[in-house]
Amino acid sequence: MTELLTNLGDAPDQVMVERAIAEFRNARPVMIKGAYGSVLVIGIEDIGLRQAAYLDALAQGAARLVLPAARLRTLGLDSRKAGYFPLISIDIARIALLAVNPEAKADTPVEAAGEADENALELARLSLVLPAVLVLPLNEQTVIADDVVTIESDLLHKYRKTAMTKARLISRAPVPLDKAGKSEFVVFRGGEGMRDQVAIIVGEPDLSQPVYVRLHSACLTGDLFGSLKCDCGDQLRATVQWMAENEGGILLYLDQEGRGNGIANKIRAYRLQAEGYDTYAADEVLGFDLDQRHFEFAAEMLKQLGVSKVRILTNNPVKIEALQKSGLDVVSDERVLGRLTDENKSYLATKRDKAGHLLDYDSFATCAPRKD
Template sequence: MTDGIGILGSRIDLDQTRVERAMAEFRAARPVLVIGEDGAALVCGVEGLEAPLAEALARLASGTPRLVLPAARLRRLGLDRTLPGRVALPTIDLKRIEQLALVIDAKADAPVAPADTLDETALELARLALTVPVVVVVPVDAARLAESAVERVGIAAVKNFRQNEVRRLRIVGRAPVPLEGAPETEFVVFRGGEGLRDQVAIVVGKPDLSRPVPVRLHSACLTGDLFGSLKCDCGDQLRGTVEWMARNDGGVLLYLDQEGRGNGIANKMRAYRLQSLGFDTYDADEVLGFDLDQRHFDFAAEMLKQLGIAEVDIMTNNPVKVEALRESGLKVVSERRVIGRPTDENVRYLASKRDRAGHIIDTDALFARLKAGE
């Protein structure tokens, strides 16, 4: 006789499912019960937090509620922090939460204590759910919620979620899809990895897997890839890479669900609004509570391995991508730069990526091209 786990799935599968459900609850502005060795708490994001829910959480509290903020947001509040922290909430005051979490020019108005493991777990849930990474944490007696429908998840399950998704990565579909300028192209769809959708490998031509394969890791950019936004060079990089591969014996472009450097489309639009007010791309993200880059690339390396690739000629300006592939065990034989057209709207963005994130971009040459009208 079995305990049922062998039939219904492994312990890892069950933990992953619980985290996925918790992510859905976060996105729906409903609380999640996070359970650790030292206690439990109801946690919810600040997005969609309204008075009826705040009042219900306050009634259930067995200790002082708190607002947990990431280090990036604490820096915008005027504090020199590299780790997340928490502010006590004697009452769950929505105006005060909004001030600390979202107001551009706010300052810290109360002591900020170090975040504990449960706090950091709540922040990770917000990041996984692609919501603003600021959370309300309400200590509760878990026994009082035994009969409730609230979703519950363990700290370890959230901590291990990303790495388990890499292990579960698998191909779920593939088909030839001829493209303009690259008629011999195959789309290979993977389930798992990062984000909330599937990942796609675009195999252009017939690359020789016994030699270094030209590879690009391309994070999805709805505004640039699809609509031709002038604020970035993503669309040019995407199409230019595929065209180059078609002319040069093939290659593989990984199209990764990492919109807005892993922050999600909603947060990307919030950051764009801040950029319209004068913030650069990284300062805008910091106002929202995000560090320079939230992306991970270990799952991208696993995609390449499942396609039979061991050595790569990587097409990127981002040294983090190069190092990530090397750390995964792939051999990076060479690097190629990928630069799109400069515009009045994107040169500051490109300069920020060079100066603040170490991207290898010759902005002097870009400015010269822009001046020449190329």
């Protein structure tokens, strides 16, 4: 099979990781091999009683529940690294309590995560599922079905460093937009999860000069449905209109819903926000750190479009730094402010205070990009 993939022009290592991601995302176990031996890993999201009984018999009392540091902190543990709870038996109720219950506290000591555990969490993150994983150590006598996908541990980390930084231009066509009649959509494949990413070229920007650019992470609730919980929809539409009325520009619409956590986890976080958690505290309960997004592939998209100098339209200093580190010349950074509403003011204040977003509340009367 490796020879076939190579002859077809595909990188076999990348293919194996993507197969593992697909299996894990669909609640099927994956075997990861490393210097530590072999482990069977499966996310906790969709484990039922029948699966738990089978895994319990397979584990023979050696299973463990692996959780990231963010979740361990919400369990009342002073943890800077991932850890695991040994499981004498795979008790679904106890697992759910430790993994997702916002009021839970640790009921037993946590053990420091090893390399196998970190690999399992990395696969969960790449799969956009909850970062809470059952890990079952295997011995040479353990019989595993032939259809279980097996992957070498080092491929997971290579995948994030290589495949996720790449983007390949797939298609492009003119698409006139409301308040931006002359626009072109350019579709790339790559980045987070090797999904499709879109560059919208508004007007006719002069690519030999610094180009106005916005990196806009997809927000289904705000961009499409006009959610009042955020300012994403305002930022999206205002930026496109502003570019059309000025020198043109490029808006990158990136498939990074929920700060890179995926739509399912974003809605889980919204439920917690409805119970009083702020946007980052809700993510931490689910096991996520401040922001899971990466922007190297966005810089690659711009380079393939012929952009080398940018005037970035953003409130997020992380995006500015990411483009600079990727070799683009960031000539200026300018703000994009949406409406301040009763529903989003706490969210925006939290972004400013916890993540350092560059928000100026005196200027919330306008949605248009502006300079400091």
